[in-house]
Amino acid sequence: MANETVIIGQSSEITRAIALAEQVAPTDVSVLLTGESGTGKEVFAKFIHEKSRRAAKPYVPINCGAIPESILESELFGHEKGSFTGATGQRKGYFESADGGTIFLDEIGETPLDVQVKLLRVLETGEFQRVGSSQTERVDVRVIAATNRRLEDEVRDRRFREDLYYRLRTVELRLPPLRERRSDILLLAEKFIRDFEKKHGLKFVGFTTDATEALLRYHFAGNVRELRNIIESLIVLERNEKITPETLSKYLQPIPTDKASVVSPSTLPALYRTEPSLADAAIPPEMMYRALLGLQADVAELKRMLVGLIEKVSSPSLFLPAGDKALPPKPVGSDNLRDILQAFYEKAAGAGQIPSLHELERYAITETLKRHGGNKRKTAEVLGITERTLYRKINEYKLDD
Ligand SMILES: Nc1ncnc2c1ncn2[C@@H]1O[C@H](COP(=O)(O)OP(=O)(O)OP(=O)(O)O)[C@@H](O)[C@H]1O
Ligand SMILES: [Mg+2]
Numbered sequence: 001m002a003n004e005t006v007i008i009g010q011s012s013e014i015t016r017a018i019a020l021a022e023q024v025a026p027t028d029v030s031v032l033l034t035g036e037s038g039t040g041k042e043v044f045a046k047f048i049h050e051k052s053r054r055a056a057k058p059y060v061p062i063n064c065g066a067i068p069e070s071i072l073e074s075e076l077f078g079h080e081k082g083s084f085t086g087a088t089g090q091r092k093g094y095f096e097s098a099d100g101g102t103i104f105l106d107e108i109g110e111t112p113l114d115v116q117v118k119l120l121r122v123l124e125t126g127e128f129q130r131v132g133s134s135q136t137e138r139v140d141v142r143v144i145a146a147t148n149r150r151l152e153d154e155v156r157d158r159r160f161r162e163d164l165y166y167r168l169r170t171v172e173l174r175l176p177p178l179r180e181r182r183s184d185i186l187l188l189a190e191k192f193i194r195d196f197e198k199k200h201g202l203k204f205v206g207f208t209t210d211a212t213e214a215l216l217r218y219h220f221a222g223n224v225r226e227l228r229n230i231i232e233s234l235i236v237l238e239r240n241e242k243i244t245p246e247t248l249s250k251y252l253q254p255i256p257t258d259k260a261s262v263v264s265p266s267t268l269p270a271l272y273r274t275e276p277s278l279a280d281a282a283i284p285p286e287m288m289y290r291a292l293l294g295l296q297a298d299v300a301e302l303k304r305m306l307v308g309l310i311e312k313v314s315s316p317s318l319f320l321p322a323g324d325k326a327l328p329p330k331p332v333g334s335d336n337l338r339d340i341l342q343a344f345y346e347k348a349a350g351a352g353q354i355p356s357l358h359e360l361e362r363y364a365i366t367e368t369l370k371r372h373g374g375n376k377r378k379t380a381e382v383l384g385i386t387e388r389t390l391y392r393k394i395n396e397y398k399l400d401d
Pocket of ligand 2: 041106
């Protein structure tokens with residue numbers, strides 16, 4: 001088969017996952033792929049489809065997190081003409097397009113509860129209704145779902161239906177992070193070197209022994225995706241010499257120690273995160289107050305950032321050099337987005353090209369993703385936007401991989 005999916009790895013962890021994938025592939029059972037960002041969930045979904053009896057039928061991957069909630073149901077199940085403003089004709093949904101084949105519901109944890117009910121029904125009976133129709137349709141679709149959230153936490157917090165969760169995880173395939181299977185690092189690196197040499201028509205000299213060891217020790221918060229990005233950067237930018245640990249270190253991220261200043265579940269006291277019985281309790285006023293203060297700080301920070309940029313547009317000479325004491329203090333834990341954007345702005349303006357807001361946004365997202373090894377949840381947290389907005393913007397700017 002052309003472009004057959006190959007899963008690289010020889011560690012016992014990945015070999016076990018491949019064996020399980022091969023075992024379930026020929027059946028129609030639903031599979032839930034879990035694991036951190038960049039561990040290969042999408043690769044496994046495609047692999048399972050290709051090894052199934054549905055291989056010659058459609059494989060329809062959908063990122064539930066990237067589709068606006070308001071149109072997700074009609075995207076999945078289709079709609080009738082006039083069923084909502086803008087529905088100018090009848091439209092088939094992804095489930096119908098996938099009939100006979102496999103649907104891959106990526107970021108399933110981002111699906112709103114009302115759509116979850118309909119997913120459960122189609123999973124159990126193969127039946128659904130188009131939006132605006134009372135007629136029941138039937139499809140024969142195998143469902144593979146993926147998430148980098150802990151769905152059991154989502155169930156506990158009532159954001160994910162328990163029945164759907166159990167239905168989806170008939171078989172759960174947990175993909176191990178790269179740092180738990182270090183024996184795969186060099187194999188993967190070699191594959192990516194070959195791929196990118198070919199793609200860019202370049203030759204790569206290689207790594208010194210010390211650099212290889214540094215690569216083997218690295219934490220890879222962004223997993224295989226981060227390794228792939230590192231290799232591509234090295235091939236494009238550093239191909240002429242053997243890569244030393246010094247050169248390599250320019251492309252590795254320090255272990256993140258900062259905490260984003262935005263209030264998120266991970267910044268709340270553990271008590272409020274882990275006690276199920278407290279999940280439903282009213283949030284105490286002091287917590288609300290702290291959350292508001294956090295938000296206020298973020299808004300102030302954004303305002304400062306924008307004012308700085310506007311000042312620069314109207315009068316470049318007024319802009320103070322970085323490090324000047326008159327500048328607002330560096331924000332704690334905001335990843336210095338302001339500095340990142342300022343540097344970008346100065347470079348572009350220096351070249352006589354004032355960047356547009358879109359370019360600044362695109363840059364802020366690319367840079368923050370890079371700094372967090374492609375981890376979308378962390379990036380969204382740092383940028384103070386929801387994961388859904390981030391997915392939408394990644395799509396919009398075509399930033400994925
Ligand atoms: N075992 C593997 N062999 C070869 N390539 C891999 C493997 N695992 C991951 N990759 C590559 O790493 C990158 C990230 O993988 P993938 O998109 O499947 O991750 P993911 O788990 O879906 O991440 P996210 O949660 O961020 O969507 C892709 O370019 C993929 O091709
Ligand atoms: Mg994915």
